[in-house]
Amino acid sequence: MSRTEPPRVVGGVRELQRWADRQRALGRRIGLVPTMGALHEGHLSLVRKALSLCDDVVVSLFVNPTQFGPGEDFDRYPRDLEGDLARLGELGVEVVFAPETGEMYPPGEATWVEVERLTEGMCGRSRPGHFRGVTTVVARLFLAAKPHVAVFGMKDYQQLAVIRRMVRDLHFDIEVVGAPTVREPDGLAMSSRNAYLDTAARQQALSLQAALREARSLFEAGERDAGRLVSAVRARVAKEPDAEIGYVELRCAETLEPVETIDRQAVVGLAVSIRGTRLIDNVILDES
Numbered sequence: 001m002s003r004t005e006p007p008r009v010v011g012g013v014r015e016l017q018r019w020a021d022r023q024r025a026l027g028r029r030i031g032l033v034p035t036m037g038a039l040h041e042g043h044l045s046l047v048r049k050a051l052s053l054c055d056d057v058v059v060s061l062f063v064n065p066t067q068f069g070p071g072e073d074f075d076r077y078p079r080d081l082e083g084d085l086a087r088l089g090e091l092g093v094e095v096v097f098a099p100e101t102g103e104m105y106p107p108g109e110a111t112w113v114e115v116e117r118l119t120e121g122m123c124g125r126s127r128p129g130h131f132r133g134v135t136t137v138v139a140r141l142f143l144a145a146k147p148h149v150a151v152f153g154m155k156d157y158q159q160l161a162v163i164r165r166m167v168r169d170l171h172f173d174i175e176v177v178g179a180p181t182v183r184e185p186d187g188l189a190m191s192s193r194n195a196y197l198d199t200a201a202r203q204q205a206l207s208l209q210a211a212l213r214e215a216r217s218l219f220e221a222g223e224r225d226a227g228r229l230v231s232a233v234r235a236r237v238a239k240e241p242d243a244e245i246g247y248v249e250l251r252c253a254e255t256l257e258p259v260e261t262i263d264r265q266a267v268v269g270l271a272v273s274i275r276g277t278r279l280i281d282n283v284i285l286d287e288s
């Protein structure tokens with residue numbers, strides 16, 4: 001079912017909490033899809049997933065300043081409120097939460113949420129403080145929208161694992177659903193940052209997916225040694241003239257501990273900068 005009218009935009013935490021209380025009292029199941037806006041097909045697939053699982057879906061649009069490091073792209077991060085509202089209205093989303101920064105981070109606030117260990121490697125190493133910003137804002141969004149279900153993309157695999165752990169450790173009564181990465185027809189994982197890529201960089205960006213496919217083929221052919229799989233990924237990406245590897249890591253898919261020989265579900269994650277645009281992707285290596 002699709003509606004054409006735009007969703008109701010809520011800017012205040014209190015107002016959203018009151019709405020959530022009312023929906024809960026009516027026995028309705030609330031889904032939350034946290035985003036930073038500039039919605040693409042990957043985000044919309046998360047929204048569709050939430051709509052299929054819940055009676056009411058809230059999509060948050062908030063470019064969260066605390067998850068960007070100094071010198072990162074907070075200021076130029078794409079923003080498109082009007083376009084986002086039109087896309088969400090077409091899908092039938094009723095409520096969009098689009099708070100101002102001061103609403104999410106009241107002046108003088110002093111409370112942070114930090115998940116240890118799982119945030120040490122991968123993006124956590126190359127972006128210090130990033131996950132502290134993510135878990136802090138996601139915890140606040142959970143408390144504001146009071147969802148039964150929250151949907152996150154698997155492209156940000158470490159983020160998903162970190163949020164699952166936060167939900168478990170803090171006893172949030174929320175089901176976290178991971179939705180598969182949506183790709184362009186040529187395999188590039190959809191990302192708001194793809195908008196920064198010029199033609200040459202866009203072409204070289206295909207190396208991330210090509211390298212991960214190579215890792216999967218090697219794994220399927222019986223390779224279990226993490227070092228050799230990581231080297232194969234690095235070698236494929238390094239063929240591109242403008243690709244700078246941030247990391248290539250192979251870790252346990254649940255705990256994100258480093259794995260040397262694959263004996264359980266594992267994830268190969270990588271971050272690569274191409275002409276200044278940082279892209280990430282991953283593949284799950286599983287016996288099944």
Ligand code: PAF
Nearest residue numbers: 034035036064134137156
């Ligand atoms: O994945 C994102 O877009 C962000 O990290 C999130 C989860 C919306 C928190 O700001």
